[in-house]
Amino acid sequence: MTSSSKQLYWTDAHFCGLRSQTNVYGLTKITSQDGLTRLLAVSIDGHFITVEYQKSFDNRLIPITREDEFFMANVLHGPDGADLEIVSVDMFYQDEDKKDIILAVTYLKSSPAAPFEDKPYNAYMNVYFLSDQEGPHVNLIDAVAMSEIQQVMLVYSPLKLMHHHLKTDTDQDETCLILSGNDSKVHVFRQNKSMGTFIEDPVMATQYFPEFIDVNGCVTQMELKKLDSGHRLTAIGVQSGLVTLFLVNIVSHQIEKKWETDMDSPITSIQLFSHHVTSPCPEFLHVIDDARSENVSRAEAADKSINLLITSAIDPAVVFCDVLESDLTKRHVLPLSNGQDVVLCSCIMDIDFDGENEILIGTYGQVLLAYKLMMERTPGMLMTSTPFQSPKPVPVGGYSADLPAVPPPLPANDSEEKSPAEQVTHDKSDRRRHKSLAGTIDSNGSPSQLEKPNHNRFHDSSSLLDGHLKEGQTARLVRSQENLAAVSPRSVYFQTPETSDSFEFLPHGSLPDLTEYPSYRLKWTKRFSDPVMGLTCDDMMRDGMLDLVVLTLKGLHILQPDLNEVADLLLDRLKPLCNPTNKD
Amino acid sequence: MADYLNNTIMRTVSFVERIEVEFHGNVISQAMVLEDVDNDLGNELIVGNIDGEISIFKGDSPHAWRKAAISGMLTCLAVGKIHLPKKNSLVCMTAEGWCHLFDVPSQASAQSISATEEDTDGRLLKPVFSQELPANAKVMCLADIDCDDHIEMVIGYSDRVVRAFRWHETPNSDTGQFLLLQKWQLAGQIGSITINYDRDYQPELMVSQPGATFVTLQVKPAFRHIKSDSYLDRLCGSGTNVKSSLERSESFAAVSSTGKGFGSPRGNDQKHVRGAIFSPQDQRTASLRKSEPVASKSDILSGSSISKHMEDSVPDASFSLDQLSSQIEQDLNTCGETFKMVDLYGLGKDKPAVLGPGSSELASSSFTRVCRSESFCDQMENSAPPCIAGDTGNADIAQTETESFGGDTNSAAAISSGVGMAPPRLPLSLKTSLEGLDGDLGQGPLHRSYTSDSSLRDSHENVLERSLGRINNILDGSFDDDVFKPSIIYHPLAQVQMRNKDTSTVIVGGINRGRPSQSGSGEDEINPRATYYALATLDGSLILAENDSILWSLQVDHYLFALSKLDVTGNGKEEVVCCSWNGQTYIVNHSKEIVRYQFPDSVAAFCSGYFSLQDGYNAPCFVYATFNNRIYIYPNITLPRVESTNLLKVMGRIQEGRDMLRKLNIAEDDYDSIRCLYRYCLYGQPGKR
Known part of the structure; x- marks a missing residue:
């Protein structure tokens, strides 16, 4: 596939700032019946923003950003000035017909008298019933203001809030809310049919979710994936680093299989995914019926294998391939994934349109890392976040006439022009056994690490390391969360942390390249202005292509690849569809 | 942050990569330029404060590459081929009227920079020429205002006078002096001076006047x-x-x-x-x-x-x-x-x-x-x-x-x-x-x-x-x-619409409108097109105009004080870039599509242009000077496009794409089908081939 070698840069299509910081549970999204996706991000002080793309009257695509505040009307609380902290948020359609939206928010509330840390607080969950009487594209902000609210008092601190769709034994569709708490339990709320309110139902929880019965710690992340009509795969990660994977028979409600693995630090995200991307062929493409069926069968075959991605706070992210067949034995470490501070979130997405999913990881070090499964050693082509001169527009003057001839000035240049020797060292960095060493070196997180890689490359290794560490200290970007309101001038940086030469100081030739392929390799990085707290992908623009949504501590980014490049790719792929005869 | 809620339909982006440099003192926008001052083809940032300290920042170094100091209150800096043909020099004007010229060698004394004891000598530039000109210089523009292939120095004064000077070389010597070419007396305070090109590509000297108006100055x-x-x-x-x-x-x-x-x-x-x-x-x-x-x-x-x-x-x-x-x-x-x-x-x-x-x-x-x-x-x-x-x-x-x-x-x-x-x-x-x-x-x-x-x-x-x-x-x-x-033609432009007739206004001209077509670039060289000009007022009006007709105007809620032009997308059309005091930066293209960037601090001075990090490759760049002795250089702010768009629109503009849709019997407005098709092409198909 030519596309696999194609470099697609993802750049900001839109960004909207948050009034205050958010947390890892602060992003949710909802997609309406006709494909309109709306994002909702909350900041912990109660503000929330919604973002959606709509067409303006003159047929332009415009990003609509709205901001409002929960509890603004103080319907339930009164203007007591209580300290509020939003913990998690979730939003989903109540029914299959996608009409009424349910928005659930968990938060902590404490009296303003004592300092926040010292005093007792009460935890609540508010459920907003947003009626959709004004049509499918209801303005969420207005709807929240006018919605009915159900307040649930919680006796534990809420953590992850999510919803799950299940079929009851009476063959009814039902969506229930799942909330994990610091009481080492997972609470399931189901909607009361007559009242419409959500009530915790322990009986139902034990019946339908046998994997939640015995949870060994505070659940920080969980993921439920329906495999087929009879099975569900559930992964539960707890604060201690334990991840338990269950294969649940959802007809008999029995746990069929159970796996466990232990990380050394709190689990920050879990993904259950298949390696190959599938997309059904549209019905109207009859011309390639045979190819389609072939494709579908292949896709189905590929789909059977489920991979499990676990990211934890300190350890490198780990992928267990094909967990159903090979248990947790096929383990791939994402090299250097722990080099940029705590890994906070992850997302599975095909960012280069080659039919294979890449793993995106967001870190507190303000970096997004994209990993790709490489079957064999290939020339390194790490991309960085540097925006680039789009090669498509009409060239003007002397520059940008030809992009390949005039590469962007920054690291893209460096990484693209790696000599074979450098590549070898890059490969070395992937050896799993050097995890701890990698952690040590990478943790310097030097943004200027690669500023002059070609000059430093063959210098004395120890001095280089010193330099790296020193630069890393001065350029460290982590800021205290508490100090967000004040604008703190940040250190100089403009290099995406490129980690390929971290092992440069190792004596050359003393260690053979032991990387076993296939393995996951860092493919693309992008730096953000703030720690990356959440990642998701959806078709925001309603064009069939998935857009990447990145929640940072202070804002929400929607990223798009260069559409001219994608259009080229699309044209290439449309050609055989249009001319089935000269296919192949 | 303000209390208003952030409801907007404008596209916003966030720029990340930046260089932070330390520079003390009050910086004004006129004393901050991005130009190739050392004639190495790569642009540098030249900044001066009102105390007369000038620093040149080159590449990604957080430290000044060269420094200079002049006495007096530095009000304008400019770089141009003012006294040497084909060689850029730095021109500094003080409010007291002193004009200093600096020639900045790119490499000659490079080795002396590393030596610590020579630091002061090696980095400190000395003016090659000084002359006392009329005082109260406020804004400066170096341009060839009369098509004679010589750059003139046009200076606007705070006493509402504009003077044009030309370097006159003294015969039989290697020095010279500035001679007054012409003087214009204006009615209102001068916001900025710029050069625009009319239909015949003749330069027009434009000076902004209060209330979103401007005058064109005729050159004798x-x-x-x-x-x-x-x-x-x-x-x-x-x-x-x-x-x-x-x-x-x-x-x-x-x-x-x-x-x-x-x-x-x-x-x-x-x-x-x-x-x-x-x-x-x-x-x-x-x-x-x-x-x-x-x-x-x-x-x-x-x-x-x-x-x-x-x-x-x-x-x-x-x-x-x-x-x-x-x-x-x-x-x-x-x-x-x-x-x-x-x-x-x-x-x-x-x-x-x-x-x-x-x-x-x-x-x-x-x-x-x-x-x-x-x-x-x-x-x-x-x-x-x-x-x-x-x-x-x-x-x-x-x-x-x-x-x-x-x-x-x-x-x-x-x-x-x-x-x-x-x-x-x-x-x-x-x-x-x-x-x-x-x-x-x-x-x-x-x-x-x-x-x-x-x-x-x-x-x-x-x-x-x-x-x-x-x-x-x-x-x-x-x-x-x-x-x-x-000799002065007054252009009321948008004066009638202005809320405040006295609001200070800045103008930037010569906004390249891009090539009419991709083909025949040589032809275009011969017949360059007239350029647009833009005005911004402190009360938040932004206007793009051509030939006294307003192409679009925009009203924002910010105090717009710095205006410039920059081709952010690299498509040959220069966008209007406007910055407000609170850091909100607007990038607007010719069809009034807007993208914003919120710089997270108050802005003392702003300029945009091209900056080179290495090897003479100049990338679009924003520079913000803050009030706390820091200057932030965003060395590469290239955006693929200004407007929000999606694949449907991009493909819709490609004839080949439309043809293919027709072959597949998909109507151009059948967005659902097209969406499915694209999704299938992007995510469903690859394994097959």
């Missing part, structure tokens, strides 16, 4: 032909001829009125008046006469610049001489102003009163009249002090002034008496003028001091002749078109 065409060696011959040769002296008189008038600028759109007005009152035949006479003065104008100009050349012949032209000459020039200018003022009074004001009470056209152009009277007052005020302060040491010049003043006032007086209405302030000047006239015109002390020739005497006589001639003209009902050719 004569200066395009000046040759320093020919003026004397021509002057002498023509001195005896009565006819040529008459010509000269006319051209002098032309110089005095066109050259030294009005603060009013009198030209337009004048046309109205003439069109309303005089017969077409008169216009024809005017146009017939038009050709005469053009040739002789250069003579007079060289006559007025006589003192310069006198000095030029002296190899060691010292500053005192420079000063003297510039003072003389200034004073001469003042004469011109005075002329003008009286002209204005005598013609611009009286005539409508007398001749055009029924002229509806005049009434319709009320704004111009307001402006005119305003400018009249300005000029009264402005021209008076230099006359009085006009050099106790140079009484002769003062006297000359009075004489010329008188000469013209006489004409005005004649006019006013002719039309039977005396302007309020005229009697005094009339008296002066009469005195001046009574005095011996032929013995102007200036002649003695410079022993040049009788040109000044001629001019005095000519003034008289001219004024008489003008009276005749008036009586005849005919005007010499060139005499009233305005």
Whole structure:
């Protein structure tokens, strides 16, 4: 596939700032019946923003950003000035017909008298019933203001809030809310049919979710994936680093299989995914019926294998391939994934349109890392976040006439022009056994690490390391969360942390390249202005292509690849569809 | 953060990569430029603070690459090929009027930078040239304003004057000096000066005026032909001829009125008046006469610049001489102003009163009249002090002034008496003028001091002749078109819509509108297209205009104070970039699509341009100076596009894509199907092939 070698840069299509910081549970999204996706991000002080793309009257695509505040009307609380902290948020359609939206928010509330840390607080969950009487594209902000609210008092601190769709034994569709708490339990709320309110139902929880019965710690992340009509795969990660994977028979409600693995630090995200991307062929493409069926069968075959991605706070992210067949034995470490501070979130997405999913990881070090499964050693082509001169527009003057001839000035240049020797060292960095060493070196997180890689490359290794560490200290970007309101001038940086030469100081030739392929390799990085707290992908623009949504501590980014490049790719792929005869 | 909720439909982006450099002191936008100062093809950032400290930042280093310090309050910095051909130099202007030139070598002293003890010497630049020019410089623009392939220095002053200077090389030496080319007096405060290109790709000098208005300054065409060696011959040769002296008189008038600028759109007005009152035949006479003065104008100009050349012949032209000459020039200018003022009074004001009470056209152009009277007052005020302060040491010049003043006032007086209405302030000047006239015109002390020739005497006589001639003209009902050719054209533009007519305004011109088509780039080189210009006001209006018609305007809730142009997308069309005090930065393209960036701090100064991190590759760049001694350079802010768009739109613009959809029997507006198709192509298909 030519596309696999194609470099697609993802750049900001839109960004909207948050009034205050958010947390890892602060992003949710909802997609309406006709494909309109709306994002909702909350900041912990109660503000929330919604973002959606709509067409303006003159047929332009415009990003609509709205901001409002929960509890603004103080319907339930009164203007007591209580300290509020939003913990998690979730939003989903109540029914299959996608009409009424349910928005659930968990938060902590404490009296303003004592300092926040010292005093007792009460935890609540508010459920907003947003009626959709004004049509499918209801303005969420207005709807929240006018919605009915159900307040649930919680006796534990809420953590992850999510919803799950299940079929009851009476063959009814039902969506229930799942909330994990610091009481080492997972609470399931189901909607009361007559009242419409959500009530915790322990009986139902034990019946339908046998994997939640015995949870060994505070659940920080969980993921439920329906495999087929009879099975569900559930992964539960707890604060201690334990991840338990269950294969649940959802007809008999029995746990069929159970796996466990232990990380050394709190689990920050879990993904259950298949390696190959599938997309059904549209019905109207009859011309390639045979190819389609072939494709579908292949896709189905590929789909059977489920991979499990676990990211934890300190350890490198780990992928267990094909967990159903090979248990947790096929383990791939994402090299250097722990080099940029705590890994906070992850997302599975095909960012280069080659039919294979890449793993995106967001870190507190303000970096997004994209990993790709490489079957064999290939020339390194790490991309960085540097925006680039789009090669498509009409060239003007002397520059940008030809992009390949005039590469962007920054690291893209460096990484693209790696000599074979450098590549070898890059490969070395992937050896799993050097995890701890990698952690040590990478943790310097030097943004200027690669500023002059070609000059430093063959210098004395120890001095280089010193330099790296020193630069890393001065350029460290982590800021205290508490100090967000004040604008703190940040250190100089403009290099995406490129980690390929971290092992440069190792004596050359003393260690053979032991990387076993296939393995996951860092493919693309992008730096953000703030720690990356959440990642998701959806078709925001309603064009069939998935857009990447990145929640940072202070804002929400929607990223798009260069559409001219994608259009080229699309044209290439449309050609055989249009001319089935000269296919192949 | 403000209390308002952030509801918007504007696209916003976030730029991440930036270089933070430390630079102390107050920085103003005029003293921050991104240019290639060391002629290595890569742009540097040159920043100066009002204390006169200048730093040059190069590449990704957080430390200054070169430094310089000048005394005085630095107000403007510019980089251009001002005194050396094909070599950029740094020009610094202080509020006190000192102009310093720096040549920055790119590599010569590079090794000395590393040496610590030489740090101060190696990095500290010394000016290669300094000259004292009129004080109160506020904004500066280096551009070739008259198409002579030489860069002129146009400086706007806080006393509403614009002066254009040119570097004049001293013969037989490697130095030179700046000579005043032309001076314009404006009615309103100057926001910024810029160069725009009209349909013929001729440069227009634009100066922003309060209330989202601007003026274009006409450059005397004569200066395009000046040759320093020919003026004397021509002057002498023509001195005896009565006819040529008459010509000269006319051209002098032309110089005095066109050259030294009005603060009013009198030209337009004048046309109205003439069109309303005089017969077409008169216009024809005017146009017939038009050709005469053009040739002789250069003579007079060289006559007025006589003192310069006198000095030029002296190899060691010292500053005192420079000063003297510039003072003389200034004073001469003042004469011109005075002329003008009286002209204005005598013609611009009286005539409508007398001749055009029924002229509806005049009434319709009320704004111009307001402006005119305003400018009249300005000029009264402005021209008076230099006359009085006009050099106790140079009484002769003062006297000359009075004489010329008188000469013209006489004409005005004649006019006013002719039309039977005396302007309020005229009697005094009339008296002066009469005195001046009574005095011996032929013995102007200036002649003695410079022993040049009788040109000044001629001019005095000519003034008289001219004024008489003008009276005749008036009586005849005919005007010499060139005499009233305005040197300042006022463009009200969006003034009517403005909420605040006095809000300060900045302008940027020469906004490249891109190639009309991809093909035939060579053709386009030959026929470049006219450029757009943009204005921004402090109260939040942003306007893109072309040829006095507004293409779009935008009202935002921020104090817009810095305006520039930059091709952010790399498509050849330059976007308008505008920054507000609170850091909100707007990038707007020609079709009014907006993308914003919120810089997270208050902005003291902003500039955009190209900056090179390495190897002379210049990337679009924003620079923000904050109030806490930090400057942030965003070295690569390239965006793929300004507008929000999706794949459907991009593919819809590609003919091939549309053809394919047709082949697949998908209607172009069947978005659902197209969406499915695209999704399938992007995510479903690959494994198959």
